[in-house]
Amino acid sequence: MSASLIAVRELSKVYPTAGGERVQALSRITLDVAPGEFVSLVGPSGCGKTTVMRILAGLLGGYTGSVVVGGRALHGPSRDIGVVFQDANLMPWRNVLANVMLPVEVLGLDRKAMRPRAEALLRLVGLAGFERKLPGELSGGMRQRVAIARALVHDPAILLLDEPFGALDAMTRDSMNVELARIAAEAGKTVFLITHSIAESVFLSDRVLVMSSRPGRIVDAIPIELPRPRGLDIIAAPAFAATVLRIRGLLEEGGAPATVTLAH
Amino acid sequence: MSPEAAHRWRRRMAALLPPALFLAAVLSLWELAARRLGLDPLILPAPTDILAQLLAGFRSGLYPVHLGVTLLQAGLGFVLAVAAGVGLGALVARSPLLERTLNPFLIAFEAMPKIALAPLVIVWFGYGIGSKVVLAAAIAFFPVLVSTILGLRACEPGRIDVLRALGATPGQIFRLARLPSALPYIFAGVNVAVVFVLLGSIVGEFVGAKQGLGTLILYANENLETAQTFSILAVLAALGLLLHLGVEALRRRLLFWAEPVELPRA
Numbered sequence: 001m002s003a004s005l006i007a008v009r010e011l012s013k014v015y016p017t018a019g020g021e022r023v024q025a026l027s028r029i030t031l032d033v034a035p036g037e038f039v040s041l042v043g044p045s046g047c048g049k050t051t052v053m054r055i056l057a058g059l060l061g062g063y064t065g066s067v068v069v070g071g072r073a074l075h076g077p078s079r080d081i082g083v084v085f086q087d088a089n090l091m092p093w094r095n096v097l098a099n100v101m102l103p104v105e106v107l108g109l110d111r112k113a114m115r116p117r118a119e120a121l122l123r124l125v126g127l128a129g130f131e132r133k134l135p136g137e138l139s140g141g142m143r144q145r146v147a148i149a150r151a152l153v154h155d156p157a158i159l160l161l162d163e164p165f166g167a168l169d170a171m172t173r174d175s176m177n178v179e180l181a182r183i184a185a186e187a188g189k190t191v192f193l194i195t196h197s198i199a200e201s202v203f204l205s206d207r208v209l210v211m212s213s214r215p216g217r218i219v220d221a222i223p224i225e226l227p228r229p230r231g232l233d234i235i236a237a238p239a240f241a242a243t244v245l246r247i248r249g250l251l252e253e254g255g256a257p258a259t260v261t262l263a264h
Numbered sequence: 265m266s267p268e269a270a271h272r273w274r275r276r277m278a279a280l281l282p283p284a285l286f287l288a289a290v291l292s293l294w295e296l297a298a299r300r301l302g303l304d305p306l307i308l309p310a311p312t313d314i315l316a317q318l319l320a321g322f323r324s325g326l327y328p329v330h331l332g333v334t335l336l337q338a339g340l341g342f343v344l345a346v347a348a349g350v351g352l353g354a355l356v357a358r359s360p361l362l363e364r365t366l367n368p369f370l371i372a373f374e375a376m377p378k379i380a381l382a383p384l385v386i387v388w389f390g391y392g393i394g395s396k397v398v399l400a401a402a403i404a405f406f407p408v409l410v411s412t413i414l415g416l417r418a419c420e421p422g423r424i425d426v427l428r429a430l431g432a433t434p435g436q437i438f439r440l441a442r443l444p445s446a447l448p449y450i451f452a453g454v455n456v457a458v459v460f461v462l463l464g465s466i467v468g469e470f471v472g473a474k475q476g477l478g479t480l481i482l483y484a485n486e487n488l489e490t491a492q493t494f495s496i497l498a499v500l501a502a503l504g505l506l507l508h509l510g511v512e513a514l515r516r517r518l519l520f521w522a523e524p525v526e527l528p529r530a
Contacts, residue, residue: 077431089422
């Protein structure tokens with residue numbers, strides 16, 4: 001897979017603890033994400049998936065192995081990656097549009113030229129007409145939509161999401177997942193999603209990487225053959241349930257149970 | 265009147281009416297007590313006498329001159345205190361080494377009653393407005409410093425992650441996340457500082473000055489003009505209230521997005 005957009009080879013990360021011990025957070029992780037692919041990394045809490053995310057986002061160094069994004073070795077944050085965190089982390093003093101424009105300011109892009117794009121992205125995430133609202137006036141789901149638009153505004157090839165809907169209630173979470181699938185397809189982005197929900201990963205992905213903990217390693221990669229576009233009714237399909245159970249089995253072999261819920 | 269305007273009017277009245285009635289009741293009782301009980305006006309003059317002094321003081325131009333001096337001292341002290349407090353706070357919040365180095369001295373200086381510096385400050389900076397500005401700034405500096413450090417620390421790490429993931433420089437992170445996140449805290453410090461600069465200014469005048477409302481209080485007291493003393497106290501109370509309301513109005517304009525922050529009392 002030389003055409004990988006993300007290529008991780010033998011990635012290991014060790015954290016020193018307060019007691020002077022060393023904790024192996026990641027052990028020899030190797031993964032590839034092809035252009036246009038939707039890949040999920042699923043695993044239990046504390047398995048090191050957030051460490052993978054922080055390394056890819058350029059927020060964490062001190063690892064061994066190689067990380068190549070868009071053909072270039074990663075040294076710090078890459079403009080090819082737009083990140084959506086667990087919390088929307090909007091700036092509460094900026095209105096919705098100004099929040100989406102934040103990357104434009106940081107990267108020193110032409111504000112005037114980028115503004116229509118920001119407005120178009122707000123339409124894409126279903127927030128047309130909310131440009132002048134403050135984050136405090138929005139629901140949790142809406143705030144996370146703004147965060148997605150913000151992550152896309154400087155047109156990165158990759159959208160990196162870390163448990164983006166983890167803080168939302170189950171029903172909002174399901175509808176946000178449907179939205180995410182649509183947004184990723186319409187924006188034509190490569191998506192790397194980190195989640196602890198098996199059902200969420202199966203519902204959204206072309207491929208699911210199963211991670212297990214202590215040390216964090218990838219135990220298998222499961223291709224998801226379900227047809228697209230997928231609606232929530234696909235949860236009832238036997239193929240869906242079979243895939244979820246297969247991944248669940250892999251996780252239990254790895255020694256840790258994970259959540260299976262979609263539409264609780 | 266539109267329904268919204270009428271609503272606003274009613275809310276304003278509901279806020280203003282009880283304290284206004286209370287003030288009127290206290291003043292009436294006071295007036296009655298002063299006139300009927302035959303209290304010595306040297307001890308407790310009647311409110312109407314105080315009001316007469318107040319009007320006379322403003323009409324003669326005496327009060328405006330001294331008010332101007334006190335206000336100028338407080339204003340300059342305020343600017344100095346906020347600039348130094350936010351500036352040093354930003355440096356300290358950025359450098360753990362600087363914080364470890366300075367922390368014992370900051371605590372010691374904060375614990376010391378700054379008013380005790382007044383005689384020395386007069387020796388150093390003279391009887392003019394300079395010494396009062398310095399004293400006002402020295403007293404008001406700490407709440408601004410402490411609230412700035414607290415505020416800059418309180419910035420949610422997630423906001424900083426968003427910027428770091430975009431490759432933002434430390435300067436951009438400060439400008440786009442840390443400083444705005446700290447503003448509600450800084451304003452809580454500023455709200456205290458605005459009262460403290462007035463305190464510093466008056467204390468400085470007590471210790472040694474040619475002009476200012478504090479000087480005027482000393483004169484009035486020496487001449488046993490108790491009504492005049494009271495009238496100047498009224499001016500100071502009104503001034504303090506106005507400054508507080510000014511900061512509050514500014515906070516509401518600037519920090520429309522934030523809940524007000526209560527500072528832990530040192």
